[in-house]
Amino acid sequence: MRGNRPIDPFNIEHSTFDIQHFVFEVRQPRKALPIVALLLCAAMVTDDYSGPDPARIKSMFGSIAGRYDRANTIMSAGVHHLWRRAAVRWSSAKPGDAVLDCATGTGDLAIAFKKAVGSGRVVGTDFTPEMIDLARRKSNDITFEVADVTALPFDDDSFDIASISFGIRNVGDPAKGIAEMARVIRPGGRVIVLEFGQPPGRVTASLYETYRRHFLPRLGGAVTGERGAYEYLESSAARFPCGDAFVSLMRDAATFTSIDYRPLTFGIAYLYRGVRR
Numbered sequence: 001m002r003g004n005r006p007i008d009p010f011n012i013e014h015s016t017f018d019i020q021h022f023v024f025e026v027r028q029p030r031k032a033l034p035i036v037a038l039l040l041c042a043a044m045v046t047d048d049y050s051g052p053d054p055a056r057i058k059s060m061f062g063s064i065a066g067r068y069d070r071a072n073t074i075m076s077a078g079v080h081h082l083w084r085r086a087a088v089r090w091s092s093a094k095p096g097d098a099v100l101d102c103a104t105g106t107g108d109l110a111i112a113f114k115k116a117v118g119s120g121r122v123v124g125t126d127f128t129p130e131m132i133d134l135a136r137r138k139s140n141d142i143t144f145e146v147a148d149v150t151a152l153p154f155d156d157d158s159f160d161i162a163s164i165s166f167g168i169r170n171v172g173d174p175a176k177g178i179a180e181m182a183r184v185i186r187p188g189g190r191v192i193v194l195e196f197g198q199p200p201g202r203v204t205a206s207l208y209e210t211y212r213r214h215f216l217p218r219l220g221g222a223v224t225g226e227r228g229a230y231e232y233l234e235s236s237a238a239r240f241p242c243g244d245a246f247v248s249l250m251r252d253a254a255t256f257t258s259i260d261y262r263p264l265t266f267g268i269a270y271l272y273r274g275v276r277r
Contacts, residue, residue, distance in 0.1 A: 052236065054148075054172040058128050060229045061105075061170075065130035067224040069106055075219055083194055083269050084109045084165060088116050090262070090273055091192045096120045097160040100184060102149040102177070103127075103167025107135030109194075110142050113163070123159075125149070149177040157186045165194035169240040175253040182254035182276050191250070191274040197242030199267035208268060212237065242270050250274050 064071070072080050087109065093099060093116040101110040104124030114122045125147035126132050135144045147153055149164065150173055162181035171177040181191045199205045216234050221227025241249060247259050256274040263270055 051172045051174050052170060052232075054127070057170045057172075060226075060232065061128040062130040064224045064226050064229050065106070065128065065134055068131070068134075069108075071220055071223040071230075074223055075216060079265060080166075081108070083264050083271070084112050086262075086264060087163060087165060087192050087194045087271055088112045090271055091161050091163065091190050093117050093120075093161055098158065099123070100125065100152075100154065100159045100162045100181070102147075102152070102162065102164040102181060103170065104135060104144065105131050105167070107138050107142065107144060109163060109165045110135070110144070111139055113161070114139065114142055120160075123154075125152070150180055152180045152184055154184045156183055158184045160186060160189045161192060162189070163192040163194075166196065168193055168195055169236050175249055178250050178253035178274075182256070182274070185276050187276055189276050191254075191256070191272075191276065193246075193250075193272040193274075195240065195242070195246070195270055195272070196237040197240075197263065197267050197270040198238070200263075201266060204266045208266075209238075242267075246270070246272060 095118040097117045098121040099113040101124045104110050104126045107124050110124035123143045125145050127148040132144050162185050199208050217230040220230025255277045257277045259274045261272045
């Protein structure tokens with residue numbers, strides 16, 4: 001208890017680190033995160049970093065599309081929904097805003113944004129047609145289109161917010177994806193990225209590493225019948241840059257007035273926000 005108010009383990013708006021919070025945010029991550037966390041994340045990126053083969057990714061997600069939502073909920077115990085809510089809140093989305101959600105999958109983040117912007121326009125894109133077909137069944141109030149984040153079919157300055165959740169590590173050229181998202185938002189608009197990271201705490205990192213390497217592929221395979229897809233997803237999450245390293249990638253990709261990030265759930269996921277100049 002804090003005063004007479006019980007601690008909410010999913011209070012994602014609390015502004016300071018609290019080990020009792022399961023989903024948390026840090027206002028000043030460079031000061032709050034242990035140096036080992038920054039080193040771990042920085043070790044994940046090199047000057048010649050490149051993403052996976054797009055054709056392989058497209059085929060892989062097409063094969064698991066029908067069981068994708070169920071697998072995500074089981075493997076994350078539903079926490080991925082809370083992470084997406086955190087992304088919407090940190091974007092400062094307001095009624096009337098225009099939002100583009102890239103690599104939308106089956107549309108969960110786009111739907112969450114639609115609730116925040118009301119009559120505002122929301123567009124969800126993904127380069128996997130099977131995912132878009134499922135997204136269209138979920139909502140008639142959102143425009144879902146097949147499109148690649150590295151070649152978005154929209155004019156410059158078309159949106160207030162461009163987002164991508166658990167998709168940027170699957171892009172063949174992540175920097176080009178970020179550049180395209182920045183291109184289609186208006187000056188002062190926000191690029192919001194939600195992606196897996198590496199937990200900084202030794203105990204948490206060890207436990208998560210064990211789960212990610214040994215249990216996640218088996219569980220994903222049992223739910224979807226495609227264990228190979230989840231072996232890739234496990235390895236890609238381990239290799240992808242996080243924290244300061246990903247901020248550097250964003251900074252090199254586009255012109256932002258500011259870039260901030262916050263770890264969620266002990267650093268299992270990271271939330272990034274870039275404000276376009």
